Amino acid sequence: MTVLTPTPTAVATAPAASLTAGKLPRWAPWALLGGSLAVSAAVFGVAAIGTSLADFNIAGTVIIGLLLYMVLITVISSIVESRRKAVDRLMTALVATAFLIALLPLISLLWTVVSNGIERFDAEFFSYSMRNVIGDGGGIVHAIWGTLLITLTATVIAVPIGLMTSIYLVEYGRGKIAKAITFFVDVMTGIPSIVAGLFIYAVFALIFKPGISMGIMGALALAVLMTPVVVRGSEELLKIVPNELREASYALGVPKWLTILKVVLPTSIAGITTSVMLAISRVIGETAPLLLTAGFTQSLNTNIFNGQMMTLPVFAYNQYMNQGTNPDASLARAWAAALTLILIVMVLNLLARLVAKLFAPKTSGR
Secondary structure, eight states: OOOOOOOHHHHHHHHHHHHHTTOOOTHHHHHHHHHHHHHHHHHHHHHTTTSOGGGSOHHHHHHHHHHHHHHHHHHHHHHHTOHHHHHHHHHHHHHHHHHHHHHHHHHHHHHHHHHHHGGGOSTTTTTOOOTTOSSSOOOOHHHHHHHHHHHHHHHHHHHHHHHHHHHIIIIIOOHHHHHHHHHHHHHHHTSOHHHHHHHHHHHHHHHSOTTOOOHHHHHHHHHHHHHHHHHHHHHHHHHTSOHHHHHHHHHTTOOHHHHIIIIIHHHTHHHHHHHHHHHHHHHTTOOHHHHHHTOOOSSOOOOTTSSOOOOHHHHHHHHHHOOTTOHHHHHHHHHHHHHHHHHHHHHHHHHHHHHHHHHSOOOOOO
């Protein structure tokens, strides 16, 4: 009697075949998604023939592509796998689609700004101001300097005040005073930006003269808007520092102020840096308070204590509202200024992450 012994190859492939039977390959959903988006892009591309690249309907392409994908993955999965697995894949696709829909405004915004603003990204645009320019040409060097100086000054003012306020609320604040500070911080968080500009303008108009505009006024207006954001963000981050770290420091005889400086702040420095960056991103694009306080000028001014200063948001607004003898050139400068502002915010966020990584407490690596 002959006994058939399965070969090693048959033994190895039999479990694999049983596992893959009635199941779509891993690459199948991605292939279906890519094909659905490609078909949708082709349809919208044909419809957009003869128009500019900026007129291509990205949102429609993504939505139609995702709907087509959900239909295909559900039908194919129900045929190859099972109805239960098909419903699971459909729900997964719906959740992912909801996430992408939330991202669509951001993606559409970035696409519009990049496609319209890249036209004026040249050496002249970043090395010249708008002095004596009424048509083509000109640049934003004066607006870049104004934005950086005013935002930096506002950060220097707001961050220490906001951080020390949050330290007081978490480590020292008790009773009615702490509750009152928290209440006013919450109120300040929701005030319109124009109110901060009017407040600073009114104070300087009383001290000096009506109609005054200076860079420092814009910095103070932005600091008023930044402070509550820094306070609320830093307060929540300081609260999540474990009390065991504080108690261990106290047990070694370290005073409270040194514990805060050497233990609490280094532990939460990454989150605090993110909170500061959120505050900067909140104010760097403000236009209304800067129109009232810093004003606008066509020349370069690096002295925040003397004369009006131009900023990127005000520059973009001014180019759109006062298009001069060449509207196309003014609109191109406005879009390029908006793209520059986005890039500055991105660079600042990358620098903040680098700082947070460098100053974060070191771990053992286990």
